[in-house]
Amino acid sequence: MQQKVLVIESSDTSLKRVSRLVRKAGLSPVGADSLIQARQLFEHSTPETFLCAIVAYALPDAPRGEAIDFTTGAFLPTIAVTEDINPLTRSAVLERQVIDYVPKENAQNYDYLHRLLKRLHKNKYTGVMVVSNDRQVRNDMTSLLLRHNFVVYECTCAADAYQLLGAHPHIRLILTTNTLPDASGTQFVSSLRKALSKEQLGIIGIAGAEGTIMSAHFIKSGANDFLRIPYCHEEALCRIMQNVEYMESVQAIREAANTDYLTGLSNRRHFFYEVNLGYSSLPTPHSLALLDLDFFKRINDDYGHDAGDAVLKAIARLITQHFDNAVFARFGGEEFCVYFPHSEAGDVLKRLEAFRLDVEQSCIVHEGHELHVTTSIGVCSYDDSDIDTLLREADKRLYRAKHLGRNQICSSD
Template sequence: MQQKVLVIENSQVSLNLMEKLVHKANLTPIGARSLTEAQYKFSHATPEDYLCAVVGYQLPDAPRGEAIDFTTSAFLPTIVVTDEISNDVRDAVLARDVVDYVPKENNQVYDYIARLLARLDKNRHIGVLVVHGRRGPRAYMASLLYRHNFSVFQVGSAKDAMAALAQRPNIQLVLTDSALPDESGTRFIANLRKLFSKEQLAIIGIADGNSAALSAHFLKSGANDFLRLPFCHEEFLCRIMQNVELMENVESIRSAANTDYLTGLSNRRHFFYTLSMGYQTLPTPHALALLDLDFFKTVNDTHGHDAGDAVLKAVAALLTRHFNDELVARFGGEEFCVYLPQTDADTAIERLEAFRRQVAALKVEVDQGGPLTVTVSIGMTFQPANSIEALLSAADRLLYQAKAQGRNQVCSDS
């Protein structure tokens, strides 16, 4: 079920617009045009169903931000929107424990609100580590991060930070002071970069003082970004959001490069890369299987390429379920590959035979002429080899043998 967002706006036009932004973030808006209406709707719902609130600063029955006090006291992360742009209003809003303050000054702010709503949902799964020798600044930064739904961890030294990173694989962002009790901030960052790339872990340096060279030292040591104390509340959270989104964008690009667009399986390039990075020498015992759908061209010629795509996706889904603990890839066309490390011949044959039978029993629903059935021929090698290319050549010869012997069978060299 989608999480709810409480939207409190005086104007029906503004309320409709905010509800559209909530839908854009794949969330469910619950609208109200006054504080009284919002209190009623919230009291008749389960509070845990709500992700956050979007609140107008001025309402008929809450002219000075009283609705903000209601949502923050209900422990709802609160985004405040205002028609009025003034320092007095800004200061009044930011004096409260809000997620952010967004004046309606141009169209870009609406895109920002949509991104912010989506972030509040995603941030629950992202760990942020705050590393600072003094409790006050550490607690302040943590309090801002908690408002954005991050999973926050606090430590006071580089040693404790390394231990936290080893124990908490969900940590994706580190905020570190320039002068830690046991190590300089730049040395700490340099040590982190030996273990984590910028795509794996974002690092933001935090420092007091006016040294112009300090930011350069941080960045040259491997930091993604730098903030100087005292920082602006809004700048701090914008920098956090930008760094997290940059990491996510890089991961999306990497995933697109490594994934077959149709089936969602790894592609041939990623298959080779994973094996080369995972094994300096290929382990034994092991098995490698090449799988090819029988008479697949007939499916495309008779039923069309949409039907062929449906068959490929159905077989890929079956591969994923059956070999969810192994490396599986689509090599192209109707050909797939499965690598099974530390697997003896009897076990591998049993698993591939079971998969072959499941494919033969598969019925794929298509728009015309369905359901379709298909079979698969499999060539599997168990021979020790110095390279993945040698294994593939052996498996390919066995696959050709399976085709020549009548298809819908497993041929192996065990």
């Protein structure tokens, strides 16, 4: 697993500062104060364990970027750190195959470095597609994207792009020129927007001399952004990062709105949204179960709310393991709900019984205490009932299971 970052910096203060940023990003810094030491460290490490390298442009034994040449030559994604933003230094850095460069001039630049480190890790799981029948355009953009750890796909026409997008759902961004053999770029963008919103798929248009006109055409057709050829390395990177991070931010907001903060399961509101969206026409047969933990208040009273939280998280993990093809949620407190579409009543009862036994036999250790809990379950399996009816009947049966002594399943009135 790529958890290490090679940091080559002759200044002890800068080395410590960058190392703190690396650790803040959840990674492990491997420090070297010279090119010689970096070579020695790298020789005794597995290159695949390094996510990237952060390298000072000028070192006592490598004054003109030789350390950058060493890390890029080892195919290690490299972020250059410079003392200043002198145009000559900037050009010397950017003519190499670096990810980016960060001047040391202020604290904000170090914040950018931290953001870049986190981005490099996320990019390993983010697909980007370059669509163009111009080989040079594809090669230049692909080279830039690969340096940043993106999973890159190339194609020359709209038809191939549709197939790739369908086969690889982790593609989050498309960069396309306007001249495709089977469609114009704006037609391609417009057709994509009919299926996927700007929050689901980012699109950046690319054009050359006609860029002034094409930028408006692309944006009006549904593109998120635009790049004009020839583009600046840094501008292209900033636009790509901003679009990917925008989509991730929207996704994070949606997840926060739809997810129970403690257990990570869906919340009640999102449960009904999922069920009504995916099963608007009633599947036959189907079932719904309400699960409630027995005497849960005692755990909070005897061991504290942190212990209660640990129990709820453990039960949520069991629900996820037992009901992987069902729709489930935490309804609030110690109550959970599971909906079983296209499921026979007998099979549902078997799965619920296996879950009940697993809960009963589980030992949840929290701060040296062994915690045990049981669950009462009410389940309804009326084939022709809507979700509200199933929920109402399951609630009655849950109450009956509690009344009959708890730690059991009640499936009849």
